[in-house]
Amino acid sequence: MIARLVFLSPVLLALAVPPEILVSRGLLQERGLHLGQVVMLSADARGANARPFRIAGVYEPTPDPSRFTAKRLEARLHLPDLLALAAEPGEAGAADSVGAINIALKDPADAEAFARELGARSPGVSVVRAAAGDDEHFVIIERFHAAISFVTMIGSTAFLLALMVIRADERREVAGLLRLLGLPRRRILAQALLEGLCIAAAGAIFGVLFATATQGVVNAFFQWRYDTTLVFVRVTPAIAARCVVLALPLGVMAGLIASWTLLRQPVLDLLRR
Amino acid sequence: MSPFEFAWRSLSRQPARAVLGLTGVAVVGALLFDMLMLSRGLIVSFRDLLESTGFDVRVTATEALPGMGPPVADAASTTEELRRLPELAAVVPARFGVASIDTRNGKTAPVAFIGSETRRRGEWKLVEGADLGDDADGGRPEVVVNRTFAREERLAPGSIVRLPSALPAREFRVSGIVEFPFETAGERMAAVTLRGFAYAFPSARRDEADLLLVASQPGAGSEAAVAAIRRTRPDLHAFSIEEVLERLRHAEFSYFRQVSFVLATIASFFALLLVTTLLTVSVNQRLGEVAALRALGFSRRRITFDLLAESALLVGGGGLVAIPLGLLLARGLDSILRRMPDLPTRLHFFVFEPRALALHAGFLVLAALVAAAYPVALAARLPIAATLRKENVS
Numbered sequence: 001m002i003a004r005l006v007f008l009s010p011v012l013l014a015l016a017v018p019p020e021i022l023v024s025r026g027l028l029q030e031r032g033l034h035l036g037q038v039v040m041l042s043a044d045a046r047g048a049n050a051r052p053f054r055i056a057g058v059y060e061p062t063p064d065p066s067r068f069t070a071k072r073l074e075a076r077l078h079l080p081d082l083l084a085l086a087a088e089p090g091e092a093g094a095a096d097s098v099g100a101i102n103i104a105l106k107d108p109a110d111a112e113a114f115a116r117e118l119g120a121r122s123p124g125v126s127v128v129r130a131a132a133g134d135d136e137h138f139v140i141i142e143r144f145h146a147a148i149s150f151v152t153m154i155g156s157t158a159f160l161l162a163l164m165v166i167r168a169d170e171r172r173e174v175a176g177l178l179r180l181l182g183l184p185r186r187r188i189l190a191q192a193l194l195e196g197l198c199i200a201a202a203g204a205i206f207g208v209l210f211a212t213a214t215q216g217v218v219n220a221f222f223q224w225r226y227d228t229t230l231v232f233v234r235v236t237p238a239i240a241a242r243c244v245v246l247a248l249p250l251g252v253m254a255g256l257i258a259s260w261t262l263l264r265q266p267v268l269d270l271l272r273r
Numbered sequence: 274m275s276p277f278e279f280a281w282r283s284l285s286r287q288p289a290r291a292v293l294g295l296t297g298v299a300v301v302g303a304l305l306f307d308m309l310m311l312s313r314g315l316i317v318s319f320r321d322l323l324e325s326t327g328f329d330v331r332v333t334a335t336e337a338l339p340g341m342g343p344p345v346a347d348a349a350s351t352t353e354e355l356r357r358l359p360e361l362a363a364v365v366p367a368r369f370g371v372a373s374i375d376t377r378n379g380k381t382a383p384v385a386f387i388g389s390e391t392r393r394r395g396e397w398k399l400v401e402g403a404d405l406g407d408d409a410d411g412g413r414p415e416v417v418v419n420r421t422f423a424r425e426e427r428l429a430p431g432s433i434v435r436l437p438s439a440l441p442a443r444e445f446r447v448s449g450i451v452e453f454p455f456e457t458a459g460e461r462m463a464a465v466t467l468r469g470f471a472y473a474f475p476s477a478r479r480d481e482a483d484l485l486l487v488a489s490q491p492g493a494g495s496e497a498a499v500a501a502i503r504r505t506r507p508d509l510h511a512f513s514i515e516e517v518l519e520r521l522r523h524a525e526f527s528y529f530r531q532v533s534f535v536l537a538t539i540a541s542f543f544a545l546l547l548v549t550t551l552l553t554v555s556v557n558q559r560l561g562e563v564a565a566l567r568a569l570g571f572s573r574r575r576i577t578f579d580l581l582a583e584s585a586l587l588v589g590g591g592g593l594v595a596i597p598l599g600l601l602l603a604r605g606l607d608s609i610l611r612r613m614p615d616l617p618t619r620l621h622f623f624v625f626e627p628r629a630l631a632l633h634a635g636f637l638v639l640a641a642l643v644a645a646a647y648p649v650a651l652a653a654r655l656p657i658a659a660t661l662r663k664e665n666v667s
Contacts, residue, residue, distance in 0.1 A: 045334035045343040046508055069525045097476075115380070127381060140613045147606055148536065151304050152543075158297035159547050165289050166554045225531070261289065 019081045020056035024074040026227055028058050041075070043086045051085055053077070063230040071227065157250050160203075164196055164258035172262055176270030185263045192259035193252055200251020201244065208240045276575070280582035283555070290551065291587070297547045298591025298637075299598055301540045306599030306633045307606060307623060308537035314607075314624040315526040316518050322454050322619055323514045327394025328365070329495040332485035332502060332511045339484035340369045345509065348482035355485065360493040360501040365390050366482035368467065370474045372436045377426060381437070384422060384461040387453070388470025394488060395454065397464060402430030402449030405464060414469035416445035422461035423450045434463070436473055443473055455617045487511070529622065541636050548587050548644035552580065556648040563652050564660035573653045580652060584645035592637040599633075600625065 018038055033039065035055055042050035053075075061072040077085070079098070105114060115127035168175075175188055215233040222232045262270070274282075284291040323329075332355070335342040345351055348366045355364045368388035373381045389396060391405050397417065405417045418428055428434065432447040445465065456462050465473060489498035495513040502511040512520075522530070556563065563576060603623035610622045 043343060044346065046346070069528055071524075128383065136612075136614050140610060143609045144606060147609055148304070151300060151602060152539075155297055155300035155304065155543060158293050158300060159543070159550075162290060162293035162297060162547070162551060165293060166551075169287070169290070170554075170558070222531075225527070 018052035018054045019078060021053040021081075022057045022059050022076040023055055024061050024072050025058050026061075026071050027073040027075060028055075030071065030073060041077075041085060049085075051081075053081070060229060063228050068226050068228045068230050153246065153250070156203075157254065160196075160200065160250060160254045161257060163199070164192075164254040165261075167195070168192065168258040168262045172265075172270045175262060176267050179267045179270070189256070189259050189263060193255045196251040196253075196255020196258070197248060198251075200247045200254070203251075204244045204247035207247075208235065208243055211235045212240075276578040276582035277586065279579050280586050283559075283579075283583055284586060287555075290555075294547065294551045294587050295591045295594065298544050298588055299594035301544045301547070302592045302595025302633070302637060303599035303602050305537050305540035305544070305636060306595055306629065307603045308533040308540060309629040309632050309636075310599075310603055310623040310625060311606075312530050312533040312537070313626065313629070314622045315529060315620070316522055317624040317626060318619075318621040319521060319526075320514060320518055322617060323517065325395050325454050326486065327396075328363070328486040328488045329514050330361075330487035330489060330498050330502070330511055331517060332487055332509050333483070334509065336510055339367075344368075344478075344481040344483050345485060346481060348480050348485075351506065351509070352482070352485065354505065355487065355502060358498075358501045358505060360490055360498045361487055362490045363393055363486075363488040365393060365396070365486045366467065367484045367486055368470050368477070368481070369483045370470065370477065372473055374426070374461070375435060375437055382461060384436075384463055386470065386473055387462070387464040388467050388473075389464060389486075390466065396486070397451040397453045400450045400452055402447070404449055404451075405466065406448060407466065413444050413446040414465060414472055415448040416469065417449045417451045417464050418447055419453055419456050419460070419462040420450060421456070421459060422463060423447075425461065445469065445473070454619060457615050458612075458618050485509075537636075541640060544588070544591075544637070545640045545644050548584055548640065549647060551587065552584055552645060552648040553651065555583070556580065556652050560655060560660050561663075564655055564657045567655065567657045568661060576652050577649045580649050581642070581645050584641045584648075588637050588641035588644070592634065595633070596630070 021039075021041070023033060027033065033055055035057065037055050038052050039055065040047070040050040041053050042048060044050075059076065061074055083096070083098070103114075105111060111129050115129065118127050178188055179185070211233070212235045215235050218233045219231055223229065331339065332345070333339055333342065334345045337343075345366075352364050352366050355361055366389070370386045370388070371383050372386055374384050376382045387396075391407060392399075399417075400420065402417075405415055413433065416434055418434070422428060426432075426434075428447050428450070430447055430449055434445045434447060436443045436445070445463075451464070453462050453464070471477065471479060487498060487502070489495045493501075495515070499511045499513050499516070502509060566576065567573075603625075607621055607623045611618075611620070
């Protein structure tokens with residue numbers, strides 16, 4: 001709707017008191033505007049029927065996850081000013097018509113009944129219930145990231161398992177000696193499990209600390225890149241706990257598998273005799 | 274024995290380790306392959322969608338996306354003016370609007386309307402019935418509807434669509450069922466002629482167009498068509514498909530490009546770390562063997578090739594498995610992302626391209642080389658006599 005901004009000398013417009021508008025921070029920066037400046041707005045792409053408005057303030061548009069990649073070049077007008085600006089000259093009733101009316105019901109559960117009744121009373125009106133609950137974009141992005149995390153976890157498990165197999169292989173002679181000295185398999189296995197647990201816990205804690213330390217950098221980059229106040233990464237205690245809780249059983253499992261393949265073998269094989 | 278045969282024997286001596294290494298490389302390789310497909314998937318897919326319409330230039334009144342900014346005024350004369358340009362083969366004005374219909378269950382539901390001329394190129398694909406015809410005077414205007422609209426409202430060619438949102442309520446006769454290139458999942462869509470559009474939206478301003486679809490002359494090309502439009506009508510904004518895509522690449526689609534870049538970097542680093550670890554440990558465990566081989570006359574170069582071959586087998590094997598695994602994973606990830614609202618059903622996030630495959634191979638070759646660097650240095654600098662003595666003593 002707001003198609004063209006024409007900058008006028010404040011001196012020329014000092015005598016008139018143009019209506020006030022708010023402009024988004026993005027628009028203010030993009031066009032080098034300033035508070036108190038008088039700008040011309042037009043609903044026509046060629047700037048026809050432009051009207052003067054004074055910038056009374058700047059606002060930060062509510063971050064919208066479905067539109068965060070788009071520049072928020074917006075302005076807010078009083079409804080009568082917008083209607084007057086957008087109305088076709090000579091168009092009957094145009095200055096008294098709106099595109100939509102937002103309604104807050106006392107009881108949101110009445111939405112369906114209200115829509116039916118209003119539809120019956122006003123056949124030309126379309127009643128649409130506003131979306132409630134989590135934004136679907138968030139839900140989808142969360143699912144996507146969860147799937148990526150799952151794949152990464154499989155890769156990490158293979159890595160951890162490979163490390164544990166190497167560790168177990170390196171200590172096969174030690175394990176053989178310990179068994180010759182009388183230590184039961186369970187004791188050696190417990191040691192390997194504990195080692196796997198320690199490696200997984202240390203890795204998970206390092207990962208959480210690394211993510212916590214770098215989340216500011218990631219957020220700063222994406223907020224700068226998209227000129228938004230949306231927060232892209234936030235390491236919450238729940239996420240950190242989930243990360244550690246998932247890593248620990250994987251570590252135990254890796255230790256168990258790696259050690260069991262070793263401990264199944266006869267003692268002399270372990271000692272390579 | 275060639276370095277590859279030697280490397281194969283070395284790996285098969287410890288099959289568990291080799292399999293785990295291959296698995297790790299295959300999984301991160303699949304992730305890397307997917308991220309390479311994601312980095313350009315939207316652009317490639319969107320280009321296909323734009324090209325499928327048969328129009329290679331879009332003209333709007335401002336830089337805003339069609340329907341998001343002011344419409345083109347004096348649409349009829351503008352269209353005629355552009356049609357006279359020798360660089361252009363076709364110019365079709367289009368209008369967009371949303372109307373309400375009474376659904377079968379007594380509720381109202383929105384329908385996206387496109388007002389245009391009768392189909393000339395790929396504006397939509399006829400699935401059933403007849404295409405949109407020129408409105409004859411008298412009688413109900415014709416409408417073509419998409420499959421979602423037809424299925425949910427049980428419409429078939431000959432059915433009547435009633436729009437209570439226009440006062441008085443307007444009726445259209447369904448001439449056919451079509452598929453629109455940009456229809457989104459669950460979206461009811463319909464197309465009518467410009468006259469039909471004015472009939473459906475009586476309060477809409479006349480002689481405007483949200484978008485002018487332009488097809489360039491085959492010999493001229495889209496760049497020449499855009500230049501001709503800009504020369505003739507500098508007040509309008511003409512975009513070739515490449516310009517539209519360039520804009521999307523830097524704005525709307527950039528998030529997934531950046532995500533794919535970050536994840537591809539992490540996946541490459543992970544693969545590198547995994548193979549380096551496995552090779553380094555393998556070399557450390559075989560120091561005596563390497564020293565013995567050197568003592569037997571194996572040159573440093575030969576040892577280097579052996580280790581490079583081992584790295585290549587691990588990374589190459591994992592990388593090969595990663596391709597079908599990545600394609601499978603991409604299908605799953607694509608199906609998750611395509612559930613996003615307001616996305617055309619034909620749009621894909623992960624699109625296979627030979628370029629992605631070549632890059633995947635390139636990254637893995639690089640990973641294999643870099644991963645082998647440290648173990649190679651370790652083996653090449655090995656003091657032969659000291660190592661053999663140490664092995665003997667131990």
